[in-house]
Amino acid sequence: MEQLTRVRLDVSYDGAQFSGWAVQPGRRTVAGVIVDALAVLVGAPVAITVAGRTDAGVHATGQVAHVDLPAAAWEQLAGSLVRRLGALVPPDARVRAAYAVPADFDARFSATFRRYEYRVSDAPWGVEPLRRHDTIAHPRPLDLGLLNAAAAGLVGEHDFAAFCKRKDHATTVRAINRLEWRRDPDGVLVATVQADAFCQAMVRSLVGAMLVAGDGRRPADWPAGLLSRRERAGEITVAPAHGLTLVEVGYPEDPAEYARRADATRRLRGPLPAS
Structure with a gap:
């Protein structure tokens, strides 16, 4: 049996021209362009496992x-991949790092957290042209205090069925441990x-619900309700894809914990899509 080496890839991409992460026949996807390139280098087809299967238009750093x-x-x-x-x-896609990891590392199931950022401009003139691919324009002024009040009610472990596209045999229970808004010096809300x-x-969906609370159309406790x-x-109006970026995926600091974390995740939820 051929000996294999498991390799972790750290990836960034501008999702604007991709039909999401996952390989789809006849469509341009992030996984598709990466596995095609790897097949050229390796001389054989390559399967890839990802931490978060982002939707069409969603970015990642x-x-x-x-x-x-x-x-x-x-x-x-190894030295030139x-x-x-x-x-x-x-x-519009980059593999920024590639290195060998233990065979029980699983990019998806060994992960301890995923962190996303969503960028919104409520400026009356819209979005800076150079940021139009990763920032949405909101047509009404947004109140930072109301946004954070709406966010606070969503933190913790809950059944987020109201905010999810349900999949057969998959739970919608999730544990959010951080959800907060800030206004950057350029005025953009993140x-x-x-x-x-x-x-x-x-x-x-969470962002869409918080935005209507942040601009006063709904009470601040409406999303939690x-x-x-x-x-x-x-x-709920689902916020546009291009405002969303996957910024970090966390893993156990001790590689010996990779397998334990993966087993626990599989027992807890079974097959799950990542947003």
Whole structure:
């Protein structure tokens, strides 16, 4: 049996021209362009596992994936893989680091948290042209205090069914341990949300619900009130994809904990999509 080496890839991408992360026949995807480049270098098809399967239009500065490469190929490519991928992968996706990890590292199930940021401009003139691909324009003034009041009610472990696209045999219970808004010096409002995992469309649904509280159209406690629902709330407007960026994925500091974390995640939730 061929010996394999597990390799962690740290990935960034501008999601504007991708149909999401996952490989889809006939569509341009982030995973597709990376595995195509790896196949050229390795001389054989390569499967890839990712921490968070981002939707079409969503960006990443801190995405993590892993691949199992033939040990002989990795030995030849280890010192040059990042540079070689830089020449083969299109410029709106980058593999910034590639290094061997223990075989029980799982980019998806070993993760302890995912952290996203969502950028919103409420300036009357819209969004700075150079940031139009990662920032949305909101047509009404937003109150930072109201946004954070709405966010506070969503922190903790809850059933987020109202904010998720439900999948068969998958739970919508998630534990958000950080959800807060800030206004940067340029006036842009940035939501930071961190959880052990997210279900599909959850982050953008949370943002959509908080925005209508932040501009006064709904009470600040309205988003938290939706947590009592056991079906998706149709009155939530899902925020546009291009304002969302995956900025970090966390893992146990001790590599010996990779397998334990992965086993615990699988037992807790089974197969889950990441937002």
